[in-house]
Amino acid sequence: MTDARALSRIELLQGTLDLIILQTLRWGPRHGYGIAQMIRSSSADVLQVDTGSLYPALHRLERKGWIAASWSTSENNQRVRVYTLTAKGGKQLERERSQWEQLSRAMGAILAPPARSEP
Amino acid sequence: MTPPDDEIREEIEAHLRLAITEKMARGASREDAERAARQEFGNVTHVAEVTREAGYSLWLERLSQDLRYGWRALRRTPAFTTVAVATLALAIGANSAVFTVVNSVLLAPLPFRDPGSLYVASFIPTNIPFELPPSLDDKVYVDYRRRATRLTTITGYQQQDVTLSNPGEATRLPCGLIAATFFDVLGVQPVLGRGFTADDEHPGSQAVVILSDHLWRTRFGADRGILGKAITIDGVPQVVVGVMPPGFDFPDASELWSPLSLPTSPNISTFLSVVGRLPADATPAQALAELEAIAQPKPPDPRARRGDRFAARVIPLKDAVIGSGRTPLLVFAGAVGFVLLIACANVANLLLIRSATRRHEMAVRVALGASRSRIARQLLTESVMLALMGGAAGSFVAIGGVRALLAIAPLDRIPRVDEVHVNGWVLAFTLAVSVVTGILFGLAPARSGARHEPQEALGQGARLVSGPHQRLRSVLVTGEIALALILLTGAGLMIKSFVRMRMLDTGYNASGVVAMSVELPSTAYPDSTRQRAFHAQLLDRLAHIPGASEVAAASFRPMSQVGVMGSLVVDGPVKPPDQYSVDKPVVSTGYFTTMGIRILAGRDFTPADRAGAPGVVIVSEAVAHQLWPSEDAVGKRVAEGTGRPGPVKWLTVIGVVSDIVQDGSLDRHSTVYFPYLQTATRWMTFVVRPASGVKVASAMRAALREVDPAVPAQSLETMDQSMMENIAEPVFQMRVLATFALLALLLAVIGTYGVLAYDITERTREIGLRLALGATPGTVLRMVLGRTAVLALLGAGIGMAGALALTRLLSKSLFEVRPNDPSTLIGVSVVLFLAALAAGYLPARRATRISAMTALLHD
Numbered sequence: 001m002t003d004a005r006a007l008s009r010i011e012l013l014q015g016t017l018d019l020i021i022l023q024t025l026r027w028g029p030r031h032g033y034g035i036a037q038m039i040r041s042s043s044a045d046v047l048q049v050d051t052g053s054l055y056p057a058l059h060r061l062e063r064k065g066w067i068a069a070s071w072s073t074s075e076n077n078q079r080v081r082v083y084t085l086t087a088k089g090g091k092q093l094e095r096e097r098s099q100w101e102q103l104s105r106a107m108g109a110i111l112a113p114p115a116r117s118e119p
Numbered sequence: 120m121t122p123p124d125d126e127i128r129e130e131i132e133a134h135l136r137l138a139i140t141e142k143m144a145r146g147a148s149r150e151d152a153e154r155a156a157r158q159e160f161g162n163v164t165h166v167a168e169v170t171r172e173a174g175y176s177l178w179l180e181r182l183s184q185d186l187r188y189g190w191r192a193l194r195r196t197p198a199f200t201t202v203a204v205a206t207l208a209l210a211i212g213a214n215s216a217v218f219t220v221v222n223s224v225l226l227a228p229l230p231f232r233d234p235g236s237l238y239v240a241s242f243i244p245t246n247i248p249f250e251l252p253p254s255l256d257d258k259v260y261v262d263y264r265r266r267a268t269r270l271t272t273i274t275g276y277q278q279q280d281v282t283l284s285n286p287g288e289a290t291r292l293p294c295g296l297i298a299a300t301f302f303d304v305l306g307v308q309p310v311l312g313r314g315f316t317a318d319d320e321h322p323g324s325q326a327v328v329i330l331s332d333h334l335w336r337t338r339f340g341a342d343r344g345i346l347g348k349a350i351t352i353d354g355v356p357q358v359v360v361g362v363m364p365p366g367f368d369f370p371d372a373s374e375l376w377s378p379l380s381l382p383t384s385p386n387i388s389t390f391l392s393v394v395g396r397l398p399a400d401a402t403p404a405q406a407l408a409e410l411e412a413i414a415q416p417k418p419p420d421p422r423a424r425r426g427d428r429f430a431a432r433v434i435p436l437k438d439a440v441i442g443s444g445r446t447p448l449l450v451f452a453g454a455v456g457f458v459l460l461i462a463c464a465n466v467a468n469l470l471l472i473r474s475a476t477r478r479h480e481m482a483v484r485v486a487l488g489a490s491r492s493r494i495a496r497q498l499l500t501e502s503v504m505l506a507l508m509g510g511a512a513g514s515f516v517a518i519g520g521v522r523a524l525l526a527i528a529p530l531d532r533i534p535r536v537d538e539v540h541v542n543g544w545v546l547a548f549t550l551a552v553s554v555v556t557g558i559l560f561g562l563a564p565a566r567s568g569a570r571h572e573p574q575e576a577l578g579q580g581a582r583l584v585s586g587p588h589q590r591l592r593s594v595l596v597t598g599e600i601a602l603a604l605i606l607l608t609g610a611g612l613m614i615k616s617f618v619r620m621r622m623l624d625t626g627y628n629a630s631g632v633v634a635m636s637v638e639l640p641s642t643a644y645p646d647s648t649r650q651r652a653f654h655a656q657l658l659d660r661l662a663h664i665p666g667a668s669e670v671a672a673a674s675f676r677p678m679s680q681v682g683v684m685g686s687l688v689v690d691g692p693v694k695p696p697d698q699y700s701v702d703k704p705v706v707s708t709g710y711f712t713t714m715g716i717r718i719l720a721g722r723d724f725t726p727a728d729r730a731g732a733p734g735v736v737i738v739s740e741a742v743a744h745q746l747w748p749s750e751d752a753v754g755k756r757v758a759e760g761t762g763r764p765g766p767v768k769w770l771t772v773i774g775v776v777s778d779i780v781q782d783g784s785l786d787r788h789s790t791v792y793f794p795y796l797q798t799a800t801r802w803m804t805f806v807v808r809p810a811s812g813v814k815v816a817s818a819m820r821a822a823l824r825e826v827d828p829a830v831p832a833q834s835l836e837t838m839d840q841s842m843m844e845n846i847a848e849p850v851f852q853m854r855v856l857a858t859f860a861l862l863a864l865l866l867a868v869i870g871t872y873g874v875l876a877y878d879i880t881e882r883t884r885e886i887g888l889r890l891a892l893g894a895t896p897g898t899v900l901r902m903v904l905g906r907t908a909v910l911a912l913l914g915a916g917i918g919m920a921g922a923l924a925l926t927r928l929l930s931k932s933l934f935e936v937r938p939n940d941p942s943t944l945i946g947v948s949v950v951l952f953l954a955a956l957a958a959g960y961l962p963a964r965r966a967t968r969i970s971a972m973t974a975l976l977h978d
Contacts, residue, residue: 031133031134031137032130032133032134033133033134033137033138034137036134037141050161051131051134051160051161051166052161052162052165052166052169055127055130055131055166055169055170055173056169056170056172056173057173058170059170059171059173060173063173074133074137076140078133078136078137078140079129079133080130080133080137081126081129081130081133
């Protein structure tokens with residue numbers, strides 16, 4: 001639990017949370033609680049998103065037009081705010097994903113064991 | 120945009136309920152589930168708050184990001200930033216300075232109650248040789264005030280200089296002569312005492328006067344006890360009944376006000392300014408129609424028979440106050456606007472060049488996912504930042520500029536000049552101009568900056584690409600040259616006109632002559648005997664001043680802005696042309712030699728030409744030529760026109776003198792001179808030609824004091840000063856336009872230089888290749904200069920068309936130069952062309968020194 005908290009702090013440093021949210025919404029519209037649960041389960045409980053980061057991020061992404069929000073009723077008859085990925089958000093996701101991949105490759109190369117790898 | 124607080128709350132509560140439901144579904148009790156859910160969620164209030172802020176702060180965050188980024192970018196290139204900010208500061212500052220004057224003079228409302236509904240009624244003859252200000256004949260005024268219904272609460276006023284002689288030294292002051300209703304109509308009341316009443320206007324009632332705040336403070340030490348006390352004006356004691364509020368000096372810088380008295384004789388008429396209020400339900404056109412119906416002379420009115428043409432006008436009071444001051448100010452505003460456009464083009468060019476060097480940086484940002492619009496916005500933010508910095512610095516330039524403008528302005532020729540100052544409107548104008556300017560010069564670079572294709576810029580071919588930018592830069596330079604040419608043409612025309620004025624043969628040569636005007640009060644000097652005695656005595660005193668080589672007097676002298684004109688009757692078969700009118704000065708013996716007016720035939724007046732002796736006159740060349748083209752004028756007889764049939768007093772022509780230029784219009788006037796010993800006049804200007812190097816002004820003043828200490832000198836100045844005063848307005852316009860034109864030329868030259876220099880840098884490889892392939896440095900020089908010449912010629916061509924269209928605005932200020940004067944146009948085009956070539960020469964020389972090796976290794 002404490003570890004997970006610490007991890008969530010790290011990933012909040014950069015726009016990575018945005019990337020995760022966009023990626024989550026790729027599978028369909030979801031409310032805030034659902035997004036939090038999804039992130040948690042798909043990272044095998046490693047990442048737990050602070051609500052104090054999640055909701056501001058959702059509203060920020062909404063302002064940027066990358067996701068859209070609407071009120072609807074959940075499966076157990078609760079009024080919830082549901083977020084959907086927009087076309088613009090889809091493109092942004094592609095861009096951020098490729099950036100992320102570049103970064104993680106670079107990080108991987110830097111942090112790789114000293115055994116020299118041929119290019 | 121941002122969901123309201125309760126929506127965020129609702130969203131959070133939904134989150135908690137979902138969590139609780141899920142936990143209970145897993146078997147937790149409701150209590151445990153609630154506690155766990157709340158604990159997991161954290162501080163509800165805090166989350167709600169940061170979520171709300173995220174919505175609000177996004178654009179702020181972007182803006183501050185853009186600003187920070189822009190600031191860093193500008194700091195990285197201090198030379199660019201300095202040049203751009205300095206250019207903008209000059210241009211924006213000059214615009215704010217001109218706007219300060221335009222705002223105070225043209226835009227700000229007059230300081231009266233509901234000034235927009237104040238209109239001036241005017242009915243003046245149009246076929247007279249001089250221009251009357253908008254006014255009504257006093258008879259028409261009385262009639263109109265009684266009968267008018269479209270214009271209500273009508274009042275009238277005049278202005279004249281009076282002498283305040285007690286307490287203190289005798290001084291000439293501008294005095295408003297006003298109808299009793301004047302202050303009521305304007306809606307301004309004395310702060311001390313009372314205004315005038317109808318009783319004050321009756322002849323024979325106690326003479327009363329109202330003081331301006333300025334006069335009250337400077338002359339009477341702001342003494343409240345002045346009310347009810349008498350001061351001496353034009354030799355008559357008048358009781359002070361009121362003091363006006365600070366700043367009120369209408370009309371035309373009045374220092375005091377007296378009741379208006381209209382002539383009682385039906386044969387004498389005077390023109391006065393007439394103001395009334397136009398009610399909301401009436402239009403100026405209706406008021407005009409009514410004025411025409413009331414004022415139109417009908418037979419048997421002698422004016423109708425004489426065929427005078429009258430024009431009726433109803434114009435806003437503000438227009439009447441501003442008068443001819445409008446055109447030059449608008450010309451200045453246009454000219455300084457051109458300077459700003461040139462500055463914009465220059466900075467846009469700098470930005471384009473800079474953006475070319477930042478291509479790599481932009482491409483990286485695009486590759487990293489920045490959107491085009493984001494980059495365009497970033498670049499635009501940078502240019503607006505530049506402009507705001509320029510505007511801030513420009514505010515200081517504006518304050519200095521306003522001081523400089525007012526310092527060289529002929530003060531009495533700019534209406535409302537005392538109201539000119541930098542205020543909130545000016546600062547708002549500066550801010551608005553800065554933002555608009557920033558967008559204007561930033562738009563092109565921002566658009567092209569965002570167009571970069573990453574692969575193009577990141578690839579090695581980048582340095583060979585110059586296509587669209589180069590064209591844009593050429594367009595900007597061409598535009599700059601065109602605008603500069605228009606301004607140079609305007610300035611050139613004004614300078615040529617000024618030279619013409621200075622080289623003009625005025626018909627007299629009074630350089631060094633000192634002139635002192637004296638008006639005798641009719642109370643102390645009621646008849647011609649006493650007036651002549653005074654004049655003779657003062658002439659005698661002046662002649663005894665050491666170093667006064669020649670002394671004379673005239674009822675009005677050239678360039679004095681006053682004069683007496685009238686008609687002429689000729690003895691014999693000669694009939695003067697219709698409406699024939701000549702200047703009629705009264706002069707003393709020796710006036711012609713003192714003033715350097717050539718005597719062409721006959722003789723000067725002598726002391727023998729006095730009252731009782733045969734009446735004599737001296738005519739100017741134009742009169743002699745017009746009346747007796749093939750005969751000797753000397754010995755012919757003329758008389759002053761009386762407008763009535765019957766006997767006239769014949770006067771013999773004893774001499775002919777050269778025509779002289781009489782006023783600022785610089786036309787030569789037909790003149791008939793009368794000897795002062797045969798004519799009465801209360802106005803006299805004494806002229807003294809000092810021996811070289813001698814100062815006589817204070818001795819002249821002393822001589823006047825010795826003859827009568829109660830009579831002040833109205834003016835005391837050299838004839839050269841007087842000439843400069845008469846042409847002060849065109850000279851002022853010339854100086855302002857020349858300053859703007861020089862600024863424009865400088866900016867255009869810098870712009871041309873910058874673009875060509877950058878071209879050379881971009882084409883280093885190509886030029887090196889050409890040199891390597893056998894091109895001589897001469898060919899390269901010609902190539903670069905050729906491009907400069909094409910740009911300059913194109914710009915000059917467009918500029919000439921613009922100049923031909925715009926210089927018409929100057930025609931009123933030009934003397935003996937037509938606005939489309941070809942030699943000026945060609946002259947300034949050549950100057951501009953040479954300046955542009957010079958700007959291109961430096962980069963061209965550098966191009967010839969490119970070595971093929973370096974060029975090919977350029978990458």
